[in-house]
Amino acid sequence: MKLTIPEIEIMSSGHVACQGCGATLAFRYALKALGRETIVVIPACCWSIIDGPFPYSAAGVPLFHTAFETAGSTASGVRAALDIKGIDNVSVLAWAGDGGTMDIGIQALSGAVERGEDIIYVCYDNEAYMNTGIQRSSSTPYGAWTTTTPAKNFKTGPKKNMVEIMVAHKIPYTATANIAFPEDFIAKLKKAKSIKGPKFIQIISPCPAGWKFSSQLTIKLAKLSFEACVFPLYEVENSRYTVKKPNKKTDVREYLNLQGRFKHLNSDAMGLIQKNIDEEWGLLLKKERTSDEKCAETDAKA
Amino acid sequence: MKKVITGNHAVSFGAKLARVEVIAAYPITPQTEVVEKLSEIVSDGELAAKFIKVESEHSAMAACIGASVTGARAFTATSSQGLALMHEMLHWATGARVPIVMANINRTLGPPWNIWSEQTDSLSQRDTGWLQFYCENNQEILDTVIQAFKICEKVSLPGMICLDAFYHSHTSEVVDLPEQKSIDKFLPKYDPKYKLDINEPHTFGGLTSPEWYYELRYKIQSSMEDALGVISETGKEYAAITGRRYGLIDEYKTEDADEILITAGAMSQTAKEAVDLMREKNKKVGLLRIRTFRPFPKNEVRKIIKRAKSAGVIDRDISFGSEGIFFQEVKSALYRESARPPIYGFIAGLGGRDVTIDEIIKIAESMPKMARNNEFTWVGAKI
Amino acid sequence: MPQKKPTKKLRNKKDDVKYITFQRESDLPPAAISLASTMYNKTGKWRSIRPVIDYQKCISCMICWKFCPDAAIRIVSEKPQIALDYCKGCAICAEECPVKAIELQEEKK
Numbered sequence: 001m002k003l004t005i006p007e008i009e010i011m012s013s014g015h016v017a018c019q020g021c022g023a024t025l026a027f028r029y030a031l032k033a034l035g036r037e038t039i040v041v042i043p044a045c046c047w048s049i050i051d052g053p054f055p056y057s058a059a060g061v062p063l064f065h066t067a068f069e070t071a072g073s074t075a076s077g078v079r080a081a082l083d084i085k086g087i088d089n090v091s092v093l094a095w096a097g098d099g100g101t102m103d104i105g106i107q108a109l110s111g112a113v114e115r116g117e118d119i120i121y122v123c124y125d126n127e128a129y130m131n132t133g134i135q136r137s138s139s140t141p142y143g144a145w146t147t148t149t150p151a152k153n154f155k156t157g158p159k160k161n162m163v164e165i166m167v168a169h170k171i172p173y174t175a176t177a178n179i180a181f182p183e184d185f186i187a188k189l190k191k192a193k194s195i196k197g198p199k200f201i202q203i204i205s206p207c208p209a210g211w212k213f214s215s216q217l218t219i220k221l222a223k224l225s226f227e228a229c230v231f232p233l234y235e236v237e238n239s240r241y242t243v244k245k246p247n248k249k250t251d252v253r254e255y256l257n258l259q260g261r262f263k264h265l266n267s268d269a270m271g272l273i274q275k276n277i278d279e280e281w282g283l284l285l286k287k288e289r290t291s292d293e294k295c296a297e298t299d300a301k302a
Numbered sequence: 303m304k305k306v307i308t309g310n311h312a313v314s315f316g317a318k319l320a321r322v323e324v325i326a327a328y329p330i331t332p333q334t335e336v337v338e339k340l341s342e343i344v345s346d347g348e349l350a351a352k353f354i355k356v357e358s359e360h361s362a363m364a365a366c367i368g369a370s371v372t373g374a375r376a377f378t379a380t381s382s383q384g385l386a387l388m389h390e391m392l393h394w395a396t397g398a399r400v401p402i403v404m405a406n407i408n409r410t411l412g413p414p415w416n417i418w419s420e421q422t423d424s425l426s427q428r429d430t431g432w433l434q435f436y437c438e439n440n441q442e443i444l445d446t447v448i449q450a451f452k453i454c455e456k457v458s459l460p461g462m463i464c465l466d467a468f469y470h471s472h473t474s475e476v477v478d479l480p481e482q483k484s485i486d487k488f489l490p491k492y493d494p495k496y497k498l499d500i501n502e503p504h505t506f507g508g509l510t511s512p513e514w515y516y517e518l519r520y521k522i523q524s525s526m527e528d529a530l531g532v533i534s535e536t537g538k539e540y541a542a543i544t545g546r547r548y549g550l551i552d553e554y555k556t557e558d559a560d561e562i563l564i565t566a567g568a569m570s571q572t573a574k575e576a577v578d579l580m581r582e583k584n585k586k587v588g589l590l591r592i593r594t595f596r597p598f599p600k601n602e603v604r605k606i607i608k609r610a611k612s613a614g615v616i617d618r619d620i621s622f623g624s625e626g627i628f629f630q631e632v633k634s635a636l637y638r639e640s641a642r643p644p645i646y647g648f649i650a651g652l653g654g655r656d657v658t659i660d661e662i663i664k665i666a667e668s669m670p671k672m673a674r675n676n677e678f679t680w681v682g683a684k685i
Numbered sequence: 686m687p688q689k690k691p692t693k694k695l696r697n698k699k700d701d702v703k704y705i706t707f708q709r710e711s712d713l714p715p716a717a718i719s720l721a722s723t724m725y726n727k728t729g730k731w732r733s734i735r736p737v738i739d740y741q742k743c744i745s746c747m748i749c750w751k752f753c754p755d756a757a758i759r760i761v762s763e764k765p766q767i768a769l770d771y772c773k774g775c776a777i778c779a780e781e782c783p784v785k786a787i788e789l790q791e792e793k794k
Contacts, residue, residue, distance in 0.1 A: 508719055
């Protein structure tokens with residue numbers, strides 16, 4: 001028997017996540033990566049509920065539930081208190097959903113990373129407001145049904161590119177992750193832990209209830225999101241892009257067809273989604289090449 | 303040590319003497335000098351604190367909550383729109399039972415833009431579970447910042463010190479700064495029983511059903527009631543080291559007064575002068591200044607008012623569709639007295655309009671002649 | 686979800702199951718502060734299908750353990766064991782098992 005991720009189990013069973021919840025797996029992995037020396041701040045999101053009702057908690061580490069738009073700012077306060085007390089072995093983890101990160105919480109997040117706060121911010125991305133019952137967020141992708149974007153009038157704008165917004169803040173570490181690849185996520189979190197300053201990781205976390213698929217397919221869909229390059233896996237360290245490429249880029253239709261939230265789409269719409277993915281993927285690879293050249297130049301000068 | 307300082311700097315020096323550990327603040331006129339001074343103090347290494355220069359007041363309060371729940375003494379200052387933006391987090395601080403102390407420079411809310419004094423901003427936060435103190439002068443501002451930490455940490459509730467825009471914030475007065483050593487003795491380091499601590503992991507604020515949420519609210523109310531005693535007790539202790547004693551209310555020539563005026567904040571200084579002038583003319587007028595608005599000192603207010611022939615509450619605030627907010631509270635405190643004097647309401651000085659000695663004298667003189675059922679009066683309004 | 690409320694505090698060392706009961710306001714911590722893990726909550730009762738491991742086929746790769754959102758697969762003597770008290774029956778384990786060693790059986794009500 002050889003384990004590929006740490007055996008330590010900090011998050012407890014008995015939490016109240018839905019069957020097959022991707023966000024719960026993400027949190028389980030995060031604590032395996034960061035260990036017990038972690039303080040977590042959670043704004044309103046699925047995890048406000050998953051964690052369990054008072055007086056119980058699944059977290060296993062100190063956790064503060066805070067208001068929807070305050071993950072970045074509350075985490076800043078926690079870090080400041082630790083700093084003034086001289087506690088330097090504790091990671092402060094802000095754990096927020098896509099709505100709490102990209103919509104209502106973007107101001108506090110932007111403020112925190114601009115100030116250079118030494119926090120790890122993880123956005124578990126399930127591409128809509130799942131906790132309130134599947135309403136569209138700015139992370140909802142083109143074509144998706146949600147309760148506020150009915151099939152007849154599905155979302156037509158693209159998913160907000162939060163990673164690039166973070167990269168534009170010139171923070172030392174930004175990455176994406178995927179619950180189907182916990183080894184990679186854990187390695188990224190460990191790297192984030194070793195870097196001082198603001199770190200941002202966005203992890204795709206399929207939601208059976210919100211994406212309308214059967215709960216056993218959570219990992220399969222997460223994998224497909226990587227293989228179809230819907231949700232690319234990459235890191236940006238001090239402006240240098242490193243992209244993980246799938247062995248074979250698959251057709252997005254396989255990913256879309258497994259989910260009820262896309263079942264209203266006709267072949268034209270699916271074709272448009274494929275075209276957009278191809279463009280974005282090409283752009284990302286180009287960024288990797290040019291950033292590599294730029295960084296090499298800077299390295300040479302130094 | 304005596305210094306001539308503004309009300310804003312009195313706040314800053316108060317926070318310094320209280321040895322605050324985390325400050326998170328966002329600038330707004332007329333509060334800016336508070337944080338400018340504190341930035342200077344922290345940068346110069348005169349105070350071992352982290353100053354988080356947040357991007358909004360909402361974040362200022364959130365950061366203070368994060369810091370306080372991690373066991374640090376946290377402080378912020380704001381005014382007007384900033385306080386309104388914080389509103390959600392004011393409730394959050396109370397529910398989390400964190401003893402954050404904040405200075406609020408009372409200023410109008412827009413529109414239209416107006417930066418002058420009015421107390422509607424803090425009074426409209428009256429139901430957030432924050433202790434509220436209204437100060438008369440710069441000395442009291444400094445002393446109250448220090449005391450508030452002690453009081454709030456004892457009852458595990460946050461507290462707000464209110465001072466008036468420009469009348470306090472930008473006006474200099476002689477202020478005595480107590481010795482750091484004596485304040486350190488008065489106010490020991492903050493060390494809460496429960497905090498975010500990896501050696502004793504707890505989750506704070508998890509989903510709570512109606513089965514126990516109700517009782518947690520009862521706890522807040524009961525701590526508020528405890529605060530009445532704690533405020534008086536702390537005032538006594540503070541007097542022992544500084545000679546300056548503050549309580550829930552401040553009485554001025556009320557013992558034999560026929561007419562009692564009721565005020566809060568900077569206007570009280572003017573009102574005291576008006577009382578003196580009237581006393582010179584043998585008019586039995588007194589002043590009751592409300593220092594602590596939350597918890598509201600019902601008993602003290604009742605005891606004093608019930609012996610007068612009439613009472614007049616001057617509000618630099620308004621609850622639209624109702625009346626002055628202090629007026630409401632004072633009337634409600636007297637409800638149980640069967641033989642209560644008439645209580646009249648006066649709205650005055652909104653938007654920083656000066657409330658002069660003459661106006662206050664006119665108010666007092668109008669009271670004996672007023673019809674008992676008089677609603678309330680807009681003093682000096684061009685209507 | 687109903688909360689089990691035994692009169693005595695119970696503690697099961699193996700799974701650290703602890704029940705917290707309050708009688709009145711004064712029993713409560715000062716705020717909503719957790720006092721035990723969620724192990725009291727036997728989410729196994731949510732399950733409509735039950736995963737059953739065929740140990741003849743199992744190769745101990747622990748992929749099922751790795752992908753369990755409920756942390757309901759334990760490692761016992763280098764083999765996966767499903768904690769049925771907590772398994773919600775999402776069936777990710779069966780789907781991801783590379784040797785198809787996990788069978789899904791309908792839960793008898």
